[in-house]
Amino acid sequence: MAKGKKITIIDTTLRDGSHAVRHSFTKEQVSAIAGGLDKAGVDIIELSHGDGLGGSSYNYGFSKTQELELLEAASSQITNAKLAVLLLPGIGTIADLKEAQKRGATAVRVATHVTEADVSAEHIHAAKDLGMFAVGFLMMSHMAPTERVVEEALKMESYGADYINLADSAGYLTPSGVQERIEAVVKAVKIPVGFHAHNNMGMAIANSLKAVECGATYIDGTLRGLGAGSGNAQIEVLAGVLNREGYDINADFYKLMDLAKEEVDPIMLRPQIISNASFMLGYAGVYSSFLLHVYDAAEKYDLDPRDILVELGKRGMVGGQEDMIIDVAYQLKNGLVK
Amino acid sequence: MADKIKVAVIGPGNIGSDLMYKIFRSKNLEMTMMAGIAESEGIKRAQSFNVPTTIEGVNGLLKDGDPDIKIVFDATSAAAHLKFNGPALKEAGKIAIDLTPAAIGPYCVPTVNLDELSAAPNINMVTCGGQATIPIVYAVSRVAGAKYAEIIACISSKSAGPGTRANMDEFTETTSKAIEVVGKADKGKAIIILNPAEPPLMMTDTIHVQVKDTNVSFEEINKSIYEMVDELKKYVPGYQLRVPPTMDGDRVTVIVQIEGQADFLPAYSGNLDIINSAAVAAAEKIAEEMLKGE
Numbered sequence: 001m002a003k004g005k006k007i008t009i010i011d012t013t014l015r016d017g018s019h020a021v022r023h024s025f026t027k028e029q030v031s032a033i034a035g036g037l038d039k040a041g042v043d044i045i046e047l048s049h050g051d052g053l054g055g056s057s058y059n060y061g062f063s064k065t066q067e068l069e070l071l072e073a074a075s076s077q078i079t080n081a082k083l084a085v086l087l088l089p090g091i092g093t094i095a096d097l098k099e100a101q102k103r104g105a106t107a108v109r110v111a112t113h114v115t116e117a118d119v120s121a122e123h124i125h126a127a128k129d130l131g132m133f134a135v136g137f138l139m140m141s142h143m144a145p146t147e148r149v150v151e152e153a154l155k156m157e158s159y160g161a162d163y164i165n166l167a168d169s170a171g172y173l174t175p176s177g178v179q180e181r182i183e184a185v186v187k188a189v190k191i192p193v194g195f196h197a198h199n200n201m202g203m204a205i206a207n208s209l210k211a212v213e214c215g216a217t218y219i220d221g222t223l224r225g226l227g228a229g230s231g232n233a234q235i236e237v238l239a240g241v242l243n244r245e246g247y248d249i250n251a252d253f254y255k256l257m258d259l260a261k262e263e264v265d266p267i268m269l270r271p272q273i274i275s276n277a278s279f280m281l282g283y284a285g286v287y288s289s290f291l292l293h294v295y296d297a298a299e300k301y302d303l304d305p306r307d308i309l310v311e312l313g314k315r316g317m318v319g320g321q322e323d324m325i326i327d328v329a330y331q332l333k334n335g336l337v338k
Numbered sequence: 339m340a341d342k343i344k345v346a347v348i349g350p351g352n353i354g355s356d357l358m359y360k361i362f363r364s365k366n367l368e369m370t371m372m373a374g375i376a377e378s379e380g381i382k383r384a385q386s387f388n389v390p391t392t393i394e395g396v397n398g399l400l401k402d403g404d405p406d407i408k409i410v411f412d413a414t415s416a417a418a419h420l421k422f423n424g425p426a427l428k429e430a431g432k433i434a435i436d437l438t439p440a441a442i443g444p445y446c447v448p449t450v451n452l453d454e455l456s457a458a459p460n461i462n463m464v465t466c467g468g469q470a471t472i473p474i475v476y477a478v479s480r481v482a483g484a485k486y487a488e489i490i491a492c493i494s495s496k497s498a499g500p501g502t503r504a505n506m507d508e509f510t511e512t513t514s515k516a517i518e519v520v521g522k523a524d525k526g527k528a529i530i531i532l533n534p535a536e537p538p539l540m541m542t543d544t545i546h547v548q549v550k551d552t553n554v555s556f557e558e559i560n561k562s563i564y565e566m567v568d569e570l571k572k573y574v575p576g577y578q579l580r581v582p583p584t585m586d587g588d589r590v591t592v593i594v595q596i597e598g599q600a601d602f603l604p605a606y607s608g609n610l611d612i613i614n615s616a617a618v619a620a621a622e623k624i625a626e627e628m629l630k631g632e
Contacts, residue, residue: 054527057488057527057529058488058546058589058591059488059490059529059544059546089506089507090506090509090510090529090530090531090532091510091529093506093507093510093511094507095507095511113532113533113534115495115534116495116503116532116534118500118503118504119503119506119532121503121504122504122505122506122507123506123507315535315539316533316534316535316536317533317535318531318532318533318534320490320529320531321490321492321531321533323490323492323544323593324492324542326544326581326591326593327542327544327580327581327593330580330581330593
């Protein structure tokens with residue numbers, strides 16, 4: 001059944017990986033990486049601030065180079081792949097999307113918390129009106145029961161999404177949780193389904209393979225796994241695994257390996273390993289991009305990062321609530337946590 | 339001489355009903371009509387308090403309402419305010435307090451600029467997040483200037499109605515602009531996050547301001563912020579500092595929480611409470627001027 005099944009590969013090194021380099025990508029770096037990904041046969045290349053268009057801020061970290069300039073640099077190097085941006089309603093706007101389109105973006109992934117799909121309606125509609133490929137992206141998909149994930153996916157389908165992407169933004173899920181969600185959504189919607197993994201529990205490749213086995217046909221990865229928390233599914237490995245399992249993919253995993261070694265190894269701020277705190281993200285079910293902000297707060301308030309993470313998990317914080325790291329750290333430090 | 343000014347509400351939904359309860363408590367406003375466009379729970383609720391009602395919207399209000407109604411709250415939608423309610427109220431010479439993002443008139447954040455606006459025929463209440471955060475931005479900018487101000491508003495999913503959900507960009511864009519126009523920051527940025535946790539979280543907002551003049555002492559900035567919080571508490575008793583001001587280089591950070599008064603909406607809906615409380619505070623100020631003038 002795997003034999004010859006077409007799988008579309010999305011690289012998000014230049015978006016999720018932006019977290020891991022504290023949003024410091026330069027035009028030269030994105031040109032080299034985007035050009036290399038295109039030549040390696042990656043189908044969709046995602047580039048924006050890690051928190052999507054308009055993410056450059058105190059809350060999420062300022063971009064060293066404006067994402068619009070980076071988009072321009074990347075698009076000049078791409079001939080075959082779609083150039084995608086991430087957009088989180090509440091952070092980015094349709095005005096930002098129009099600017100991104102002018103700089104070469106042809107696709108957008110509109111991301112909401114798994115229970116809040118209805119805030120994506122205006123943005124998915126706008127993307128379709130602009131003639132863009134539009135993806136409905138449900139973040140933190142571990143936080144809702146499967147029936148609810150299905151309901152929200154159906155909403156995004158009804159707004160005109162071209163496919164639904166489930167994100168395990170906290171790297172919380174194990175393969176059985178992925179299976180349950182992907183199978184249910186694949187069964188419910190008439191459009192393709194994709195999956196975005198984080199490696200906080202060491203499950204990124206296994207979860208991605210499970211998603212594909214359960215009917216997902218769009219899969220995310222990043223070079224060297226560069227991404228928030230413990231990173232994403234390592235794309236050169238993912239491509240190799242899918243290749244050996246007999247799936248039909250455009251991407252050449254040898255070229256991806258070379259690109260990772262030549263262009264990504266030199267710019268990594270730290271090895272993309274599962275550290276104690278980044279494992280705790282997955283264990284406690286906390287949004288992966290909180291990690292570096294938690295390190296900063298732990299240092300400032302002289303706390304164990306793991307204590308901050310566990311408290312954030314208990315409070316049910318969702319993607320984008322980086323400001324609550326300061327809140328939790330302040331309360332832990334002052335004995336205000338019950 | 340009358341001791342109260344007659345007011346009406348258009349839009350008998352959650353916001354309009356909560357406004358009605360707040361008006362009942364007011365010392366100088368008299369709830370004189372509730373206008374809707376259909377029979378609804380909100381219309382029945384108003385009737386149960388013997389408030390006259392109409393289901394013909396702004397036209398019904400102008401035709402059948404007490405001609406002495408001087409101030410009208412619009413709690414409908416931006417489209418309705420722009421197309422119908424705003425122009426009709428202007429034509430009839432009534433002061434409109436616009437709770438929609440239409441913003442025909444100037445932005446009003448009572449603790450910052452109400453004195454400048456009380457003569458305007460139509461004032462706009464910005465957004466819930468704007469009402470909660472712009473006073474703090476202004477408290478910093480008035481003593482140390484503001485190059486940039488950024489706010490992150492977190493509201494519980496349950497207190498974000500379909501209007502907010504369908505128009506997220508209106509929130510971010512209107513709030514960003516008002517941070518500049520009213521908060522006096524050179525550049526404003528607003529982020530909104532919906533959180534579905536149960537039990538629902540209280541509205542929480544984070545405010546970051548990059549100051550212009552780093553020679554101004556933190557003590558002075560801190561004092562200005564605390565004074566502003568005292569002003570806000572006069573009409574939003576549940577407004578409090580969750581994380582008191584801190585300063586890191588040229589950046590001041592504050593986290594606030596707003597517990598609603600639970601007049602009609604639950605206490606966690608501090609977002610709805612603060613915009614309604616601000617609207618009523620603005621109306622009271624205008625009424626006070628009117629009563630003095632009589």
